[in-house]
Amino acid sequence: MTDEEGGRVDGVEGIRDGDIDVDAVRESLVSWYEDDHRSFPWRETDDPYEILVSEVMSQQTQLDRVVDAWHDFLDRWPTAESLAAADRSDVVAFWSDHSLGYNNRAKYLHEAARQVIEEHGGDFPRTPGELSELMGVGPYTANAVASFAFNEGDAVVDTNVKRVLYRAFDVPDDDATFEEVAQALLLDGESRVWNNAIMELGGVACGKTPRCDEAGCPWRQWCHAYETGDFTAPDVPTQPEFEGSRRQMRGRVVSTLKEYDELPLDDLGPRVRVDYAPDGSYGREWLSGLLSDLADDGLVEVDDREGETTARLRR
Known part of the structure; x- marks a missing residue:
């Protein structure tokens, strides 16, 4: 994740210092969970x-x-x-x-x-x-x-939660820091829904083999791993195959658009792939497909103005 000058903002410090919109992080996760989650009978009882x-x-x-x-x-x-x-x-x-x-x-x-x-x-x-x-x-x-x-608990920190925080906010592999960040994100007085939601994220979208786009992970726009393509974690010592994948390219689109208000396709493309060529295999049609996927997921907006297509992050 980047600051206004394009430099990287550490996720932990961003949460501590208020540089990350924690309310948006919370709302996106809870909404994702409440829209659709695995059904287990113990989730239906108190x-x-x-x-x-x-x-x-x-x-x-x-x-x-x-x-x-x-x-x-x-x-x-x-x-x-x-x-x-x-x-x-x-x-x-x-x-x-x-x-x-x-x-x-x-x-x-x-x-x-x-x-x-x-x-x-x-x-x-x-x-x-x-x-x-x-x-x-x-x-x-x-x-x-x-x-x-x-509904009176603290933030739950299990293996799944550690994996999510490590990847999303670049939290170091340190139990005390995991606890601090998890507690800072916890919705006050809502430990039931919050802990269920973040564990569901780790179980469904951010497993050892990530399914970021397939599962519609709600934290992609903030996620350090999604941006960099490094999906290692404390329980994932070897990186899953990622180089050249559509998931990597989508992450590069999101990362690039964080630095600019908006970009035309032919300005965005070379920043995503060095071999981008407007009419080539990795050209406008290919890039439009990535943007369409990200637009469907609510991450980007695409506009056609006077024959030129531009893209920007959804605000």
């Missing part, structure tokens, strides 16, 4: 017990595999009270039968339910600090339950 079960099951297990197990578990033990009263060996057997990973998680979940009943009178703690006192509930899980059940 019951802290049901959400805790989903969070424990989801540790190192693909979400699609968790759905059936989650339904089966709640059919058998629909409340914290029923789980607390269950024989622990039955809970462990269920865990093993459904291939949900380490059996200790089943033991901890059973013990956490017992704590809720015996120590909290059946009422779940509401804050991350209180929830983390439950057996087997670490800081991440405590914060997730506080967010998704009570």
Whole structure:
């Protein structure tokens, strides 16, 4: 991302200093999420017990595999009270039968339910600090339950979120800085929708192999990785193939238009590809196709004036 003189503005400093329109960043992500997102049953409830079960099951297990197990578990033990009263060996057997990973998680979940009943009178703690006192509930899980059940959490920072922040805002691979930036972006009092949205972004658009344009990533106009083509991340040590791709070219269009109010096609083209030739394979028709894609995504505007086509970033 660039400043008014064309120099690069570091994403972290931009957020800290107000050089990045954080409100626009927030609104674009929440709108993207609310328009369309993956449907999981635990996203349709604010019951802290049901959400805790989903969070424990989801540790190192693909979400699609968790759905059936989650339904089966709640059919058998629909409340914290029923789980607390269950024989622990039955809970462990269920865990093993459904291939949900380490059996200790089943033991901890059973013990956490017992704590809720015996120590909290059946009422779940509401804050991350209180929830983390439950057996087997670490800081991440405590914060997730506080967010998704009570809307009282902090910014969730998991592997997906780190990948998004590292790529989008060039955040260094440092846990304290990830926490700082994630918290600065968090919508005040809206941890439920915000944390769901940013994790969805990491799961759908900004995975290890990015799908920026295919998934309509709402952060492309701010994204350092989209601009530079470097999609490495803490969990992606080798860069996916990108050189020469349409995604790279679209990123170059966005990057170039950040430096200018608008450009005619034949001024824009050479800045995107050095081998641009108006009537060549990489010429006006090719560039118009890129601009059409970006216009469909709401990133650029294209005007035809007196026979000349110009492009600019959408404001």
